[in-house]
Amino acid sequence: MNTDALICGDDDEAKRVVTTLAGKIPGLRPVDAGPLESARYLEAATALLININRMYKAHASIRILGI
Numbered sequence: 001m002n003t004d005a006l007i008c009g010d011d012d013e014a015k016r017v018v019t020t021l022a023g024k025i026p027g028l029r030p031v032d033a034g035p036l037e038s039a040r041y042l043e044a045a046t047a048l049l050i051n052i053n054r055m056y057k058a059h060a061s062i063r064i065l066g067i
Contacts, residue, residue, distance in 0.1 A: 001027035003061035008039040031064055 005022040007030055009015045015032065022030040033042060045062065053060055 001025075001061070002063065003027065004029050004031045004064050006031050006033040006042050006062065006064070008033045008036050008042060010036045031067070 005018075005025075005028050007015055007018050007022065009018070019030040019032070022028055049060060049062065052058070
């Protein structure tokens, strides 16, 4: 796996816990994606990614570059 886990939330401590857990998974990089309000964009991107993976019978994922 070579992908990012985009993490949204309004509770800084909860985001730290999730970031720590995600960081322990090989090939998974946690990325702070802002407040919980941003989660709706992640949900839409997830639906798109699922559709792409179905169409191409693939295992595509998201990787944020430049940070």
